[in-house]
């Protein structure tokens with residue numbers, strides 16, 4: 001059995017877990033917090049980061065993008081949510097990178113609010129909020145106008161990653177979201193959250 005280390009409130013872990021449900025790859029989870037259980041996480045990953053995926057034979061993979069790469073290989077090219085090669089692959093990865101980066105900025109803002117509450121760098125916080133806005137605007141402009149998914153009729157990893165990032169933003173920093181300005185993102189977000197693979201991985205602190 002695969003073992004996935006981390007909490008569902010991590011957008012990085014969540015996009016991995018949703019993808020595993022989508023591919024029908026079962027896993028058990030080890031719920032460790034990178035803050036409360038930092039020593040245990042450090043024994044697993046020297047960067048003290050999640051997600052980490054243990055394969056059934058004990059091999060481990062760090063970082064959500066590396067894990068998705070492995071999962072795509074397991075699923076095979078016909079089912080993989082990231083095309084195997086060429087311009088189509090690069091287009092999906094381009095959108096995934098901005099969605100993944102959006103998640104990174106949303107998490108950075110949470111860490112800043114929790115850990116630097118007494119000494120905030122307003123300049124840095126302003127920069128992160130600006131990066132979040134620009135990423136949202138870019139995703140909105142690039143998403144297929146007719147939808148329902150980022151690339152039209154076919155769901156890809158871009159939809160899962162962007163939805164995991166948007167849901168983290170909604171959960172932690174709702175003020176940063178302006179759904180009226182981003183109707184294409186709202187449509188794909190609603191469509192993705194209605195899928196069984198997303199329902200199986202609720203955004204909870206644990």
Ligand SMILES: N[C@@H](CCC(=O)N[C@@H](CS)C(=O)NCC(=O)O)C(=O)O
Nearest residue numbers: 010012034048049050051063064065
């Ligand atoms: N690039 C990594 C980022 C993972 C990441 O930053 N995870 C957060 C949890 S949401 C974490 O472990 N933060 C602890 C830290 O960076 O100190 C990935 O995509 O997996």
